[in-house]
Amino acid sequence: MVESTKNPLVRTYLNSFLSNSDSFLDHIHPADEMYLFHKDLSGDGVAGCIEYFATGKDYYFTIKNIVNQCGYSFDKIGSFLDFASGYGRATRFLLQEMDAKKIWVSDIYKGAIDFQRDYFGVNGFYSFAEPSEVDFPRKFDVIFSGSLFSHLPEDRFEQWLETLYAHLENNGILIFSTHGESLLPPDAKRQGKGFTYLRQSESLSLPIDEYGSSFVSRKWVEDLAVKLKINDLIFVESELCRHQDVYVVSQGSLPLMERSSPLAGHVDGLSMQDGIITISGWMADLVSGAPVEKISMRLNGIPCGNAELRGERTDVCDRFGRDDYFLSGWQLGLDEAFAEKCILDNEGRLLVEAIVKNREHQYVFVKVLFWKEILLERSNPFIGYVDCWGMQDGAITISGWMADLVTGAPVEQISIHLNGIPCGNAKLSGERKDVRDHFGRDDYFLSGWQCILDEAFAGKYILGAEDRLQVEAVVKNRERQYVFAKVLFLKELIGK
DSSP states (O other), X not given: OOGGGGSHHHHHHHHTTOTTGGGSOOOOOTTOHHHHHHHHHHTOHHHHHHHHHHHHHHHHHHHHHHHHHTTOOGGGOSOEEEETOTTTTTHHHHTTTSOGGGEEEEESOHHHHHHHHHHTOOEEEEOOSSGGGOOOOSOEEEEEETTSGGGOOXXXXXXXXXXXXXXXXXXXXXXXXXXXXXXXXXXXXXXXXXXXXXXXXXXXXSXXXXXXXXXXXXXXXXXXXXXXXXXXXXXXXXXXXXTEEEEEEESSOOOOOOOSOOEEEEEEEEEEETTEEEEEEEEEETTTBSSOSEEEEEETTEEEEEOEEEEOOHHHHHHHTOGGGTTOEEEEEEEHHHHHHHOOSTXXXXXXXXXXXXTTEEEEEEEEEETHHHHSOOSOOEEEEEEXXXXXXXXXXXXXXXXXXXXXXXXXXXXEEETTEEEEEOEEEEOOHHHHHHHTOGGGTTOEEEEEEEHHHHHHTOOSTTOEEEEEEEEEETTEEEEEEEEEEGGGTTTO
8 A cells, every 4th residue: 555645744634624534544555546646746655645635535525515405415325336436536535424335436447446345345346448338236326427527538428428327316416527628738629519539648557549538518518418318417617626517417306506615726835035934825716706704824734823815916817817816815924943843754744724714615725845945955856747648640749748846847858768768859848728727837837848759669669568668758957857757558559
């Protein structure tokens, strides 16, 4: 299991919202791709664990909010299916409310289902790419499918929606999430009328023809629901992790729904001057704008006062097209000695929790920062990712993003090695609106990079029977260097 879950900072985070963290099943399987995604994104195992649990908690609160508004409660649900559950990012939170015997999980990764059956004690069955091959053991009161439809091609989207809807009990509800069209990467071209499919994803092994990234409009989903004769459908914009749109369908009737959290925001980062550490970010209410009423702060679980509000943020206004977000900025100044006193591990990590309150709503925004970065240069001052690969006209394109934590993007140089063989420098300065928005850093906008390789060149350096390609992106900036690596599988591309 992942050892980082035992770090005191992870325990502090879990203790902050779990009524009984001792009973919480916190083991993360080392093959869990969602954990690996967060770990790679943050560059740190502990931060990856906290982001993983934070996302699972968001999934749980979205489910709870919808279930309650539909007139259910967890103790009255007779059967719950977490479909495309992975290794249990959300399931472990459901177990705080439900009997394991009433929970079923299903995923295309057999190891993920075996892990959950053994560790969580839930029911499980294997899934397959083809819906007709899946042996559903029963119908369900509630089916949740988070971040599956956001990766399906158009035909599979329709097939799975029809299949899952058919496996609802009378008056049962299906909850699923999608990427809205507003999340489409800026360099991607829209396809068709409301549905765009890109052959790229964060999965390390699933074929990109079956599991890529899809972006859909609300009208496209509503038209599909009419085609499939779905009785009722409700849309909740950006409900899942304040990112993906959520749809609720039922064979009965559904009420109008409110979001689980009408608050948006970000913990941007920290800086230091004259012995004072300043943590800053932005927060807004989706309805009433900014400023919010109150932001109270915790540092590694220790309350440290309220943030100063009403900071001017023209960048947030421009990004969301909301003039009433202008005063969304906030900051908190801390004495260096206080911050050092709060350190719980020898890496100098700071778990920053910004607890936002407005209009009787409350939400906690979380981020792990490294305060010692302000005092000492990190061994790795870069952040980045080898995103995806694709093939067209005999050329393989490998792409990703890279930024310097201090100076932003673009970096000076990224050289690419394929199974240890140098194969040239990547093209820099690609526009990455998604990276900019995710980190709240305008200077990450030009962080995109790509490297185009001849198929014959890539095939020449295959080292394993599975056609593995060890891609290394060697980034250089400010006389510093670091290597980002990822294993790709060439056979998924050849012959397509």
